[in-house]
Amino acid sequence: MLSDQERVVVLPAGRGPVELPRSAVQVMRRVPPRVVRPTSSVDDMVRLTSRGWPGTEVVRMGGWSLHAGGGYSRRANSCHPTGDAERPLDEALDGLSASYRHRGLRPCLQVAARDLTGDEPGALLDAALAARGWHTATPSSVMTVDLRAAPSDPPTPLEWSTTPGDIWLGVDPSQHPDRVEVLASADAHYSTWLTGGRAVAAGRMAITDDWAGLSCLVVDPALRRNGHGRALTIAMMARARELGARWAYLQVADENPRAQRLYESLGFRVHHRYHYRELVS
Ligand SMILES: CC(C)(COP(=O)(O)OP(=O)(O)OC[C@H]1O[C@@H](n2cnc3c(N)ncnc32)[C@H](O)[C@@H]1OP(=O)(O)O)[C@@H](O)C(=O)NCCC(=O)NCCS
Incomplete structure (x- = not known):
């Protein structure tokens, strides 16, 4: 909430800013920050995960946030439609399509629900997008774990940095001109497992x-x-605890069952499902 002599601006969760005349406000109370937990709503979790990988630009449309990052990753180049767009659906879709096309990007939304075939808001939005010809891509899960229950840390020769250096980037040689900017769009810790000077x-x-x-x-x-993926994930969970985190989340695609098996074996469980809806033509 922001205020001056004449007006008060309130930022309700899931909506854009609301401005009120100060005279309309009788009582003001400081509200503690909302704690997101593994039992929190899909919208809360989407807002949280968006902050860990926002992309280089974030534009608000009511409660929806439009993320852009030069085309690197759908996560950073899609609209995350939490809460209310505060305009009719077709107007919101036209607006976001124009915004993405203006940036040379394909119009794309990340649609999330516990059950995308049910009647939650995300599932209803998904059905409306399907009816308008938006195509699905990358069905995935968000998984969470309570770090207090995480396995203990086996000794793993990790190097940590707060920037993605050349050695870290070289482990996954996927090239994209906007990769580093998108990675750096949130503060993050980068771990590299070095064996004999080589990153594995x-x-x-x-x-x-x-x-x-x-x-x-x-x-x-x-x-x-050979156990590197398991040991690295356990070491990252241990580091997260040291840094004060209580829970961890990750996003994993349905087409990656080996990674899903790894995460399930470490206690991660599905919080919600999502996929993208894109306007192809
Ligand atoms: C996913 C990945 C990180 C796993 O790393 P890894 O070092 O091969 O994994 P581990 O040897 O530690 O195996 C841990 C568990 O993962 C699962 N797993 C890993 N590879 C598997 C495979 N080829 N088939 C089936 N299960 C597999 C198993 O449950 C395994 O446990 P187990 O060996 O006791 O059965 C690795 O395959 C990878 O780099 N993939 C490409 C990038 C990627 O998909 N990253 C995850 C994005 S969410």
């Missing part, structure tokens, strides 16, 4: 409030299925 595995961890958001876990293809 890497990961990223964004700390947001009480949460650690794990991403970019990758093991050298020649060394997979």
